Amino acid sequence: MVAGAGLFGLTVAERCARDLGLRVLVVERRGHIGGNAYSEIEPSTGIEVHRYGAHLFHTSNERVWNYVNRFTAFTDYRHRVFTIAGDRVYPMPINLATICAYFGRAMSPGEARAMIAAQAGEVAQPANLEEKAISLVGRPLYEAFIRGYTAKQWQTDPRDLPAEIITRLPMRYTFDDRYFADRYQGLPVDGYTAWLERMADHPLIEVRLGTDFAELGAAGNVPVVYTGPLDGYFGRAEGALGWRTLDFEFEVMPQGDFQGTSVMNYADEHVPYTRVHEFRHFHPERDYPGDRTVIAREYSRFAGPGDEPYYPIGTPADRARLARYRELARAEKDVLFGGRLGTYTYLDMHMAIASALAMYGNRIRPRFRRQACA
Ligand code: FAD
Ligand code: NA
Numbered sequence: 001m002v003a004g005a006g007l008f009g010l011t012v013a014e015r016c017a018r019d020l021g022l023r024v025l026v027v028e029r030r031g032h033i034g035g036n037a038y039s040e041i042e043p044s045t046g047i048e049v050h051r052y053g054a055h056l057f058h059t060s061n062e063r064v065w066n067y068v069n070r071f072t073a074f075t076d077y078r079h080r081v082f083t084i085a086g087d088r089v090y091p092m093p094i095n096l097a098t099i100c101a102y103f104g105r106a107m108s109p110g111e112a113r114a115m116i117a118a119q120a121g122e123v124a125q126p127a128n129l130e131e132k133a134i135s136l137v138g139r140p141l142y143e144a145f146i147r148g149y150t151a152k153q154w155q156t157d158p159r160d161l162p163a164e165i166i167t168r169l170p171m172r173y174t175f176d177d178r179y180f181a182d183r184y185q186g187l188p189v190d191g192y193t194a195w196l197e198r199m200a201d202h203p204l205i206e207v208r209l210g211t212d213f214a215e216l217g218a219a220g221n222v223p224v225v226y227t228g229p230l231d232g233y234f235g236r237a238e239g240a241l242g243w244r245t246l247d248f249e250f251e252v253m254p255q256g257d258f259q260g261t262s263v264m265n266y267a268d269e270h271v272p273y274t275r276v277h278e279f280r281h282f283h284p285e286r287d288y289p290g291d292r293t294v295i296a297r298e299y300s301r302f303a304g305p306g307d308e309p310y311y312p313i314g315t316p317a318d319r320a321r322l323a324r325y326r327e328l329a330r331a332e333k334d335v336l337f338g339g340r341l342g343t344y345t346y347l348d349m350h351m352a353i354a355s356a357l358a359m360y361g362n363r364i365r366p367r368f369r370r371q372a373c374a
Contacts, residue, residue: 002026003213004227006035007349008339010199011067011356012225012364017204019360020368024204027211029228034196035339036310037349041191042279044252047294048191049279052308053246054263055192056282058185059350065184067353072195074186075285079179083265085144091177092265093170094141102144109173116141116171129161136169148269153244153300182350187282223367225359227339229309230325238324239317241344243309247299249273256290273297312344336363 002009005028016022032038036052056079059065068074081092090098099112107115119138126132129150133142146169150158154165188195200207213228226233231241262281266273277296280288303309312318322344329337338359340347347355 001213001222002225002227004028004035004339004341005030005033005196005200005207005209006227006339007037007196007352008342008347008356009035009225009227010196011353012338012360013205014199014202015357015360016364016368017202020365022204022368024206026200026205026207027213027216028207028209029212031209032193033200033207033209034193035227037192037196039192042250042252042294045289045292045294047279047288048283049250049294049296050192050277051248053248053298053310054277054279054282055349056180056185057187057349058180058182059348060183061350061354063357064350064353067357068195068350071198072188072190074184075189075283077187077282077284078185079263080177080261081179081263081265082261083145083149083267084271085267089264090145092145093172093179094137094145095172095177096175097177098145099141102141113173126163128159128163129165130158132163132166133158133169136166137171145267148271149265149267149274151269152272152274155301222334224335225364226335226337227342229341230329230337230344231321233335233337233342234325234328238321238328240305241321241325242313242315242318243303243307244300244311244313245303245307246310247301248277249297249299251295251297253293253295254291256293258293258295273299309341311346314344318344 002013002024005026009026010033013024013026016024037055038052039048039050039055041047042049056077057068057074058079082089083092088101090101092098096107096109096112099116100107103115116138119140120135122139123131123135126135130142130147133146133150137146147158150161154161213226214232229241231238257280258278259276262278264276266275275298277298279294279296329335336359337343338356339352
């Protein structure tokens, strides 16, 4: 049994059914498969929208790339992000074009490096996130691009956040403004849902939607791969693990193009949202209407009990709880914990798939192969 029909659970189910010939029951709490990679068509425009935030596939892992291409082809979409700071637009992550535009003059990579190093030298021993960021990029770029955005992401003044939240900030001293450096990237040609449905489309796989694993009382009867929240599995016995969540405000706009690009960040603190997604720009190859477009404004906050967990926070208290949950998980007979919720780790899609393939190869296949030979 697999609990959770996200990319981790679907990869495990697909391998067990196709490679081992096992019958697999996938139980999924939501009313659809695909986990957070799920997308749907906005009915009045026909535009594919990502309900849980924009998902861009990218990987340098050959094995993962070959695996996903069994289920879908990918477009040649290359992700780029821009940010509005003050009344100007700049490319992100901060690169030489951003630096030259912000300081209003042409600089060579060496000149830009020397200038940023001098500005960053202001802080020797960072005591909070603000000082840490200044020690990495200098005060001017911090104030323009990082302070407001970070304050909105955490709903906290960066001076009150621990320095450890960031170890590095992406900075490029070239004009390369591609968001991902990976060898392979693109969007599934027929959309995410077609891809994810093809993974589950096997006579040995049964998917039961709207079904919470906890309510089945199945633990102990069959081997389980559990991809729901780790603390939830144990009834939060060691306390709740902290997450940030996002709110998406979708709107159909009465124009063909709202912002000219797929993702626009808003660096300034007085703008309440962190980014605006415009979904038509993910698929310029599609025949979308010319007089309407769909956008989603994204807001960030701490997750409460009923909210979707999106990004693990990982405070020292979270880390201590996580260590205790991991001990409990190790002792749980015939249950493997995987995926972003089951391990309390941020995983990109290619990482979730790679980690599911590794669990399958190292833990699941050897066990059932032995059983088949015995
Ligand atoms: P999930 O997709 O979360 O799937 C877990 C499933 O388990 C869910 O469907 C859930 O409903 C179900 N479940 C939970 N508890 C239970 C239970 N008790 N019983 C039954 N079912 C249960 N990755 C990229 O590569 N590119 C991106 O651009 C990208 N953008 C992202 C943007 C956001 C806002 C977020 C949060 C993530 C993004 N990701 C991106 C990461 C991507 O979403 C994950 O890699 C992927 O979701 C991991 O799959 P998963 O199966 O581990 O988890
Ligand atoms: Na994303």
